[in-house]
Amino acid sequence: MVRKSEGASVAPLVLIVDDDAGELRRLENELLPYEFNVTTSFCGAPALELLEHEVFDAVVLCTCKPGTEGLYTLAQARARQVAAEFLVLTDDAHFETAVQAMRLGAIDYLKKPVNTEVLRLKVQRALNGRSLRYEVAHLRTEAAPRFGLLGSSSAMRRVVQLIDQVAPTIASVLVTGETGTGKELVARAIHHASPRKSYPFVPVSCSALPETLLESELFGHVKGSFTGAVASHRGLIENATGGTVFLDEIETLAPAMQAKLLRTVEERTVQRIGAQHDLPVDFRLVAASNANLREMTDDGTFRDDLFYRLNVFPIHIPPLRDRPSDVPVLAEMFSRQFAEASGLTCPPIQGETMDNLMHHPWPGNVRELRNTMERAVIVSQGRPTLQVQIGERDGRAGGSGLANFVLDRWPLQRVEGEYIRQVLATTNGNRNMAARILGIDRRTLYRKVRALEHDTQG
Numbered sequence: 001m002v003r004k005s006e007g008a009s010v011a012p013l014v015l016i017v018d019d020d021a022g023e024l025r026r027l028e029n030e031l032l033p034y035e036f037n038v039t040t041s042f043c044g045a046p047a048l049e050l051l052e053h054e055v056f057d058a059v060v061l062c063t064c065k066p067g068t069e070g071l072y073t074l075a076q077a078r079a080r081q082v083a084a085e086f087l088v089l090t091d092d093a094h095f096e097t098a099v100q101a102m103r104l105g106a107i108d109y110l111k112k113p114v115n116t117e118v119l120r121l122k123v124q125r126a127l128n129g130r131s132l133r134y135e136v137a138h139l140r141t142e143a144a145p146r147f148g149l150l151g152s153s154s155a156m157r158r159v160v161q162l163i164d165q166v167a168p169t170i171a172s173v174l175v176t177g178e179t180g181t182g183k184e185l186v187a188r189a190i191h192h193a194s195p196r197k198s199y200p201f202v203p204v205s206c207s208a209l210p211e212t213l214l215e216s217e218l219f220g221h222v223k224g225s226f227t228g229a230v231a232s233h234r235g236l237i238e239n240a241t242g243g244t245v246f247l248d249e250i251e252t253l254a255p256a257m258q259a260k261l262l263r264t265v266e267e268r269t270v271q272r273i274g275a276q277h278d279l280p281v282d283f284r285l286v287a288a289s290n291a292n293l294r295e296m297t298d299d300g301t302f303r304d305d306l307f308y309r310l311n312v313f314p315i316h317i318p319p320l321r322d323r324p325s326d327v328p329v330l331a332e333m334f335s336r337q338f339a340e341a342s343g344l345t346c347p348p349i350q351g352e353t354m355d356n357l358m359h360h361p362w363p364g365n366v367r368e369l370r371n372t373m374e375r376a377v378i379v380s381q382g383r384p385t386l387q388v389q390i391g392e393r394d395g396r397a398g399g400s401g402l403a404n405f406v407l408d409r410w411p412l413q414r415v416e417g418e419y420i421r422q423v424l425a426t427t428n429g430n431r432n433m434a435a436r437i438l439g440i441d442r443r444t445l446y447r448k449v450r451a452l453e454h455d456t457q458g
Contacts, residue, residue, distance in 0.1 A: 011035050011036055011037045012035070012057040012127050013036075013037045013055070013058075014031075014037065014038050014059070014123055015041060015047070015050065015056045015058070015059045015060070016028065016038065016039070016040045016041075017042070017043055017059065017060065017061045017062055017073070018040075018042070018062040018089065019043045023113075025040075026116075027114065027116065027119065028040050031119070031120060034120055036120075047061075047077065048076050048077065052080055052223040052224070052232060053223070053232065053275070055081070055084075055234040055238075055272075056084045057084060057085070057130065058084060058086075058123050058126050058127055058130075059081060059084050059086050059087070060089065060110075060119065060123065061073065061074055062088070062089040062090075062112075063088045063089065063090055071100055074101055074104055074105075074106065075104055078104065078105050080223065081231070081232070085130050086106040086107060087106060087107065087108045087110065087126060088101040088102075088106045088108075088109045088110075089109070089110055089114060090109055090111060090112065091111060091112045107126055107129070108125075108126065110122060150326070150329050151323060151325070151330065152325055152326065152329065153325045155318045155322065155323045156323060156326055159186065159315060159317060160189075162313075162315045163189050163190055163193060163315070164193060166313045166315075167193035168193075170284060171312045172265065172285045172286070172287070172311075172313065173190060173285075173287070173313045173314075174286075174287050174288070174289070174293070174310045174312075174313070174314045175187060175287070175288040175289075175314075175316075176290070176293075176315070176316045176317070177288075177317030177319070178290055178429030178430075179290050179364070179365065179367070179431075180365035180366055180367030180368060180429075181318070181319060181320070181365045181366060182317060182365075182366050183248065183288035183290075183317060184203060184248060186286075186288075186315060186317060187201075188246075190286055191286070194244070194284065196243050196244055199240070199242035199243030199244075200239060200240050200242070200243040200244075201240075201244050202236050202237075202240040202243065202244070202246065203246040204218065204236055204245065204246065204247050204248065205248045205249060206247055206251075206252045206253050207249040207446040207450065208450065211256075211257060212226075215260070215273060216233065216235070217235060218235050218261075219237060219260065219271065219272055220232075220235030220238055220272035220273070221233050221235075221273035221274055221275075222273070222274040222275050225272075225273045225274025229273075232272075233272075235270060235272065237264065237283060238279065238281055240283045241281055241282055242282055242283070243284070244284045244285075244286060245286070246286045246288070247288070248287075248288045249288065249289065249290070249446060250287040250288065250289050250293075251289045251291040251296060251302060251442070252443055258303045261306065262303065262305060264281070265285055265306075265309055265310075266309065268281055268282065268283075269281060285310070287310045290429060290430075290431055291432050292430070292432060293307050294307065295432065296432070319362070319429065320362040320365045320366055320369060321361045321362055327358045327362075327369065328354055328358065330366060330370075331349060331373055332349065334370045334373035335376060335377050338373065338377050339377050342377070344381060345381065346377055346386070347380050347383055347385050347386045348385055349385070349388070353385070353386065356388070356390055357390065360390050361425075363425040363429070372389075373388070375389070376388040376389070416448075417448075417452050420434070420445070420448055420452065421452065423437050423438055431445055431449070
């Protein structure tokens, strides 16, 4: 295998498969000066074996074998490398095979003997198309990197100043703040203000996946490494090569995952599950937590060495109740943007209504304000001013509703949800403290909060 990379970046990995050893050597040597890592293999079983243990960006496959052998190899290769781009090599005698190969998922073909410059251009075009599709898939989530970070308060001006300071560097960043304050938005702003902005931004919710699945998603796996691993899989950290990985709710990582992440961050390598070797990766890490990680290191639930590795450049986002001067600009922005996106009118906000918005404690922070303004736009159609209903839950105005749960015959799940909301409000969103009050572990609380947020948004 020939590997070539410049600086810290990792070049695309390209596999060339042929039954002619001399042709493989020629193509490998002539492509060496270009920005590819080139691997070569003979057709059939050797190529399929290699495809089971390595993940490639592009595969150039000869289909000149008689009968269906070439097509069989292509079909098997495609099953093992679902994310790779396939090009086929053919000759005039087997041109119809190339047509069938295109139907099997190959994106282009070349006639033999192969012109190296044509091959390079076609491979590069395939890789560019792959990158473009990846970027388009993330376009909606990356379109507004500072959405929700507006504000005139000194606290938010300080956050923006810190973003501008750290973005050009390679330093790891730890973003802290209560749920709904906009930690992911800060991470996206850092990414978009950095030299990595043209590369992927990959967000990962550490609490949303079971430990075993999270490990596979983050680090990848090789075929057969565990039950259900029917093909090799490139992890999210590898997919973020050149860009930024954002790990949200990092406090929920299990000890084994903390150790593996620490090794990855320190050595800038990743080892897929079941693999025998490490692969170099180039990524910037931004982590987020709504827990006090320093307290967690004191009680032994979070590794202190990982904490210090993450906490190179801390950014804390204050809750919305501590910066009421930011509420007007956020309320105006959310209502206007939702109205425009939905094709609705956006009535003006009266002064008294704005005063009420500014004095509300907003336990759900910016996320709660956004949901409130979207609901206000909907109910205010046909009215001269925006009708904002603050603090309502389940269509009922006012407080908790717990005093009425027997009279109203609330189901147990609703009672539990309302109690969790109130405990979180009394702890100012501190989930560690809330978990202790509720008598449950943190991971259980995270799952319940996720379910509540999903129900609220639904």
